Amino acid sequence: MSAPRTPLCGARLPRGSRKVGEPHFLESAEGRIPAAGLLSKLRLLLPYFAGTRWAFALGGLGAALAAVCETGVAWLLVPLVDGGMKAIPIKFIADLPHPPLWAIPVALVVLFALRGAAGFVVDYTLAWAANAATLRLRSQLFSRLLDGHPQLFVTRSASSLMNTVVYEVLGGVNQLVGAAQTLLKDSFSVIAFLGTMLLLNWKLTLVIAALGPAVGYTMRVFGRRMHRITKESQVAVDRLGYVVEENVMAWRTVRLHGVQDVQRARFEVSSKALRRLLMKSTVAGATVTPVTQLLTATALAAAIGMALWQSSTGGTTMGAFVAFITAAVALATPLRRLSDVSAPISRGVASVERALDLIHNAPAETGGSYAPGAPGRARGEVALRGVTMRFGDAANPAALADLNLDVHAGETVALVGPSGAGKSTLVNLLPRFLDPSAGSITLDGVELKQWNLHALREQFALVSQEVVLFNDTVAANVCFGTPADPARTRAALVAANLTDFVDTLPQGADTLIGHNGTQLSGGQRQRLAIARAIYKDAPILILDEATSALDSESERLVQQALEALMKGRTCLVIAHRLSTIARAHRIIALEAGRIVEQGSHAELLAHGGLYARLHTLQFRS
Numbered sequence: 362m363s364a365p366r367t368p369l370c371g372a373r374l375p376r377g378s379r380k381v382g383e384p385h386f387l388e389s390a391e392g393r394i395p396a397a398g399l400l401s402k403l404r405l406l407l408p409y410f411a412g413t414r415w416a417f418a419l420g421g422l423g424a425a426l427a428a429v430c431e432t433g434v435a436w437l438l439v440p441l442v443d444g445g446m447k448a449i450p451i452k453f454i455a456d457l458p459h460p461p462l463w464a465i466p467v468a469l470v471v472l473f474a475l476r477g478a479a480g481f482v483v484d485y486t487l488a489w490a491a492n493a494a495t496l497r498l499r500s501q502l503f504s505r506l507l508d509g510h511p512q513l514f515v516t517r518s519a520s521s522l523m524n525t526v527v528y529e530v531l532g533g534v535n536q537l538v539g540a541a542q543t544l545l546k547d548s549f550s551v552i553a554f555l556g557t558m559l560l561l562n563w564k565l566t567l568v569i570a571a572l573g574p575a576v577g578y579t580m581r582v583f584g585r586r587m588h589r590i591t592k593e594s595q596v597a598v599d600r601l602g603y604v605v606e607e608n609v610m611a612w613r614t615v616r617l618h619g620v621q622d623v624q625r626a627r628f629e630v631s632s633k634a635l636r637r638l639l640m641k642s643t644v645a646g647a648t649v650t651p652v653t654q655l656l657t658a659t660a661l662a663a664a665i666g667m668a669l670w671q672s673s674t675g676g677t678t679m680g681a682f683v684a685f686i687t688a689a690v691a692l693a694t695p696l697r698r699l700s701d702v703s704a705p706i707s708r709g710v711a712s713v714e715r716a717l718d719l720i721h722n723a724p725a726e727t728g729g730s731y732a733p734g735a736p737g738r739a740r741g742e743v744a745l746r747g748v749t750m751r752f753g754d755a756a757n758p759a760a761l762a763d764l765n766l767d768v769h770a771g772e773t774v775a776l777v778g779p780s781g782a783g784k785s786t787l788v789n790l791l792p793r794f795l796d797p798s799a800g801s802i803t804l805d806g807v808e809l810k811q812w813n814l815h816a817l818r819e820q821f822a823l824v825s826q827e828v829v830l831f832n833d834t835v836a837a838n839v840c841f842g843t844p845a846d847p848a849r850t851r852a853a854l855v856a857a858n859l860t861d862f863v864d865t866l867p868q869g870a871d872t873l874i875g876h877n878g879t880q881l882s883g884g885q886r887q888r889l890a891i892a893r894a895i896y897k898d899a900p901i902l903i904l905d906e907a908t909s910a911l912d913s914e915s916e917r918l919v920q921q922a923l924e925a926l927m928k929g930r931t932c933l934v935i936a937h938r939l940s941t942i943a944r945a946h947r948i949i950a951l952e953a954g955r956i957v958e959q960g961s962h963a964e965l966l967a968h969g970g971l972y973a974r975l976h977t978l979q980f981r982s
């Protein structure tokens with residue numbers, strides 16, 4: 362589905378400068394200091410990993426095996442060096458007295474083979490768990506797009522939502538799983554190497570262990586900074602995506618007005634902001650590595666110095682010393698990786714945080730439980746009482762002000778008025794795409810809020826000025842999600858006066874119409890939307906400038922279809938061409954959110970008010 366059309370500039374607030382009084386979830390990422398710690402955020406992710414415990418257990422086993430194999434190499438050095446390259450009894454394994462000469466090279470190969478296999482198990486099991494979790498998270502996010510409060514689409518851009526649902530989740534979980542792999546593999550390696558070192562020479566080991574707190578502190582400071590930079594980067598990516606989104610949607614406008622340079626400059630600003638942040642992130646990452654390396658090297662130097670002194674006093678054998686240093690050097694790599702692990706964790710958490718925020722803090726739409734008894738059709742009695750609709754804060758003028766209106770079942774009511782009068786706002790209230798700021802709206806005497814949302818929306822067919830088509834066949838766009846009924850589809854296409862066009866398509870109604878039907882003319886798109894409304898056969902019909910894109914000839918043809926469709930239904934019709942609404946039972950003239958006059962065409966003309974004025978304006982030309 363295409364993104365909502367938005368004006369190219371102005372109109373929408375730039376992200377970060379939101380109006381007062383909007384709900385909390387709109388504050389997206391910017392500037393919010395993480396209140397809870399990393400752990401509590403990770404805990405929020407746990408439910409998505411349900412049922413993957415076995416994978417972690419298997420991965421843990423693999424990691425332990427891999428670590429044992431890694432230290433095995435150090436242990437092999439003891440008999441090798443102490444025996445002066447000859448086979449001698451192994452000191453630490455009492456019942457392996459005289460290994461044959463070939464045993465050591467063979468053992469080496471076996472150790473590496475085992476380590477490789479174990480490493481594979483770790484990578485596979487964790488990736489499996491991660492992908493399972495990503496799948497769940499993504500499904501929940503998409504469900505939230507489907508059931509989220511309409512306000513969500515006002516406050517977050519299409520590109521930003523797409524970014525969260527598609528890229529942030531994938532990237533975030535991948536980062537976290539990479540970190541989990543490191544944690545699992547490298548902590549076992551560290552344990553195994555430390556164990557080896559303790560067994561070989563516990564005094565030297567203690568010297569190295571003393572550096573732990575310093576490394577820990579470095580990691581924490583760095584992790585916080587990384588988290589902050591990542592959150593800022595998300596906002597920067599959103600801004601960049603937003604510029605692209607607008608320029609893709611409005612490419613014609615941009616070219617016609619020749620404002621490519623302005624757009625390029627906008628893009629550059631966002632693009633450079635992102636580059637700055639990524640460089641910051643690199644600097645942070647590139648600083649922490651040498652610092653931890655320096656700490657590790659200091660520890661090693663101290664250990665070597667002490668070992669030299671120990672060996673001069675005869676406290677250790679040559680083989681044990683070489684094995685110890687081997688283990689200590691080998692320890693440095695997993696330790697460094699562990700010290701780096703805070704970066705992917707904070708990056709990953711920051712990425713999925715917005716996704717979790719969307720699930721937990723963006724409210725879903727809520728409806729009631731009322732639904733009409735079988736066959737589920739409302740009579741179509743609409744009543745508005747004291748309805749006020751105000752966008753944004755109280756300082757804004759109301760789009761609808763204390764409006765009272767009754768539309769009887771089967772009645773056709775036309776809404777006229779200058780643009781911005783509140784006509785679209787009024788009809789958008791009925792299927793609850795908007796909720797009024799004050800007042801009550803009932804359908805068949807039942808408050809809209811008490812209606813089950815699905816049941817409520819089944820009562821409306823809506824054709825608006827803005828037609829969004831799905832990248833599917835013509836027929837699928839007509840029956841739209843309901844089981845296909847070729848005969849009914851054909852009838853709808855005939856009624857919408859669209860068969861002349863459809864029959865010229867290579868596969869008729871089964872022709873794919875492409876991305877948002879861009880190959881169709883405005884009139885064809887609108888007639889397709891009318892066919893969709895005819896097919897839906899709902900008791901209440903809303904036409905919001907439904908024929909605005911049609912030329913007079915096709916409008917006249919569609920008009921007949923619409924009139925047939927309108928019979929026996931409650932209809933709210935907004936049309937810019939007054940000729941199309943002259944036959945309405947009642948005409949309501951709206952101005953600045955208020956009803957200024959109502960009556961039949963003849964009455965209003967006689968009255969000489971707003972309607973008469975609009976009428977004269979239109980027919981003079």
Ligand SMILES: Nc1ncnc2c1ncn2[C@@H]1O[C@H](COP(=O)(O)OP(=O)(O)O)[C@@H](O)[C@H]1O
Pocket residue numbers: 515752753760778779780781782783784785786787
């Ligand atoms: N989502 C929105 N956010 C803020 N203001 C809005 C929104 N939708 C409509 N408005 C404002 O409400 C008023 C009525 O708009 P609308 O109902 O679209 O008028 P029209 O009669 O032309 O259909 C206008 O002043 C418009 O700026």
Ligand SMILES: [Mg+2]
Pocket residue numbers: 784785786905
């Ligand atoms: Mg409108």
